[in-house]
Amino acid sequence: MTIRQKLDKLATKENTPCVTISLNTHRTHPDNEQDEVQLRNLLKEAEDRIIKEFGKRPVSSLLESLSEIENEIDVNFNLDSLHIFLSNDTKEIIRSAWPINENGVYISDSFNILSLMKSYIRSEEYSILLLSQSSVNLYNTINDCIVDEIKNEHFPITENRQYSSNPERVSDSKRMDDLVREYLNKIDKAIVKMNSETGLDCVVICTEDNYSRLMQVADKPSIYIGYASIDYNDTEKHTIAAQGWKLIEDLQHNRRKEAIEEIKEAVGQDAVLTDLQEIFQASVDGRGDLLIVHQDFSQPVVMTGDRTFELTDDRTDENAIDDITSNIAWAVLSKSGRVIFTGQDEIKDIGDIALKTRY
Numbered sequence: 001m002t003i004r005q006k007l008d009k010l011a012t013k014e015n016t017p018c019v020t021i022s023l024n025t026h027r028t029h030p031d032n033e034q035d036e037v038q039l040r041n042l043l044k045e046a047e048d049r050i051i052k053e054f055g056k057r058p059v060s061s062l063l064e065s066l067s068e069i070e071n072e073i074d075v076n077f078n079l080d081s082l083h084i085f086l087s088n089d090t091k092e093i094i095r096s097a098w099p100i101n102e103n104g105v106y107i108s109d110s111f112n113i114l115s116l117m118k119s120y121i122r123s124e125e126y127s128i129l130l131l132s133q134s135s136v137n138l139y140n141t142i143n144d145c146i147v148d149e150i151k152n153e154h155f156p157i158t159e160n161r162q163y164s165s166n167p168e169r170v171s172d173s174k175r176m177d178d179l180v181r182e183y184l185n186k187i188d189k190a191i192v193k194m195n196s197e198t199g200l201d202c203v204v205i206c207t208e209d210n211y212s213r214l215m216q217v218a219d220k221p222s223i224y225i226g227y228a229s230i231d232y233n234d235t236e237k238h239t240i241a242a243q244g245w246k247l248i249e250d251l252q253h254n255r256r257k258e259a260i261e262e263i264k265e266a267v268g269q270d271a272v273l274t275d276l277q278e279i280f281q282a283s284v285d286g287r288g289d290l291l292i293v294h295q296d297f298s299q300p301v302v303m304t305g306d307r308t309f310e311l312t313d314d315r316t317d318e319n320a321i322d323d324i325t326s327n328i329a330w331a332v333l334s335k336s337g338r339v340i341f342t343g344q345d346e347i348k349d350i351g352d353i354a355l356k357t358r359y
Contacts, residue, residue: 003120006092010111011330015087017054019046019066020112020322023103025078025095032075038103039082043069046105053107062088069093081119085111097143098122101296106315106322114326117333118295118341124248126225127198128240129191131206131214132232134159136187139237140200144245146237154190184210185217195223203244205230225251259340260347263292266356274351280328281307282357288332290356292340297352298323325353 021042026032047066050059065086073082073093080099085092090111096119106112123143127150130137136157138150149156191202204211204227211227218224228243266272273279276299282288284307301309301324302317315322329339332355347354 003094003116003123006094007113007117007120007330008334010085010090010092010113010116011334013085013087013090014110015089016109017050017059017062017087017107018090018109018111019050019062019084019086020106020108021046021084021086021104022100022106022112022115023082024099025075025080025082027079029076032078035075035078035082036070039073040070042103042105043067046107049105049107059088062086065091081115083116085113087111096123097145101298104322108321110321110327112322112326113330114298114323117326117329117339121333121339121341122252124252125200126244126248127191127194127200127202128244129187129202129204129206130230130235130240131187131204131210132230138191138194139240141203141241141244143248144241146241150194154193157187180210181213181217184214188214188218192219192223195220201225203228203247205235205240205243256340256342256344259290259292259338260342260344262290263347263350263354263356266290267350271357272350273355273357274353276311276324276353277308279353279355280309280324280331282355283328283331283335283337286331286335287357287359288328288335288337288355289358290338290340291329291332292342292347292354293325293329294345294347294352295341295343298325300324328353328355 023035023038023042025035043066047063050063056063069084069086077095079095079097081096083094083096094116096116098119100115125140125142128139128141128146130139136155138155139146140148140150194200195202201223203225204214206227207230215221215224226247228247231239263272273282283291300312300315300317300320300322302312302320303309309324312320314320321327333339
């Protein structure tokens, strides 16, 4: 199940209570030994708050599930954060490659999916094409990690049959150039097919000359994010994943920058909301086109109606929603809007949160 599919599931779940536990974790030993202690403390905090608010008997099955969580998590497989979603009928444990601002326990009638949503929005799933004139490999990649190698009727290519073995033809530069283009055209058609099936764009690891030729024969150049120069002495997966991630990070930075500029331009057209209550109502109505939230901003509220709330400073207030930006962001995202979380302070010229509306 993809992160988006898990978001769809968790965002629509309502129960009393829904418990969300989020904490930063570590990928390597011995640092990940801290994770066990931190997780144990947060589980205890969750247990104490649940018992205090609901008593033991009404939530006995939830408390039992909570007591089992620690044994179900192997810290040796931790990434940069861990998210636990638990209710009477739901249990999800999700590892993320993105750290969070602070560890915490959130108890409400719905799950706090903000940290997971940030991970989803900031995560990039794409393919890496490792291309030489003798072999080709294609990898499914998320952020800086290769998930697996794509193997089908097209990939991998272990030899280039387009090259001529005829010594006389090898000396014919035009013939050789035609063969290379034919080879790259074949690869491109396979990448286009993969893109149409998965929606994944592609980073290419190759020589500058090969990438230039690939772009010349490409049916859909837009599906190629860019290229990084191949080092034939080091084509290990972690190396090419790091090369791909560098391109993705630059792409994401540019997206955030362009989104901020789009919001600023829309301010002059009176198409931007900055009042939190108005933003919430517009997002629920499906009017949200582009939401930008500063990554350090959060706001607990107490709902006073279906469309209204009062701000609170205490996340443990009865009937409090720990962070209304989570609800807003999901409402925008689920209604085909765009959501950007950014640490770039340019947004603060407008506010910590801003919504460009469709109409």
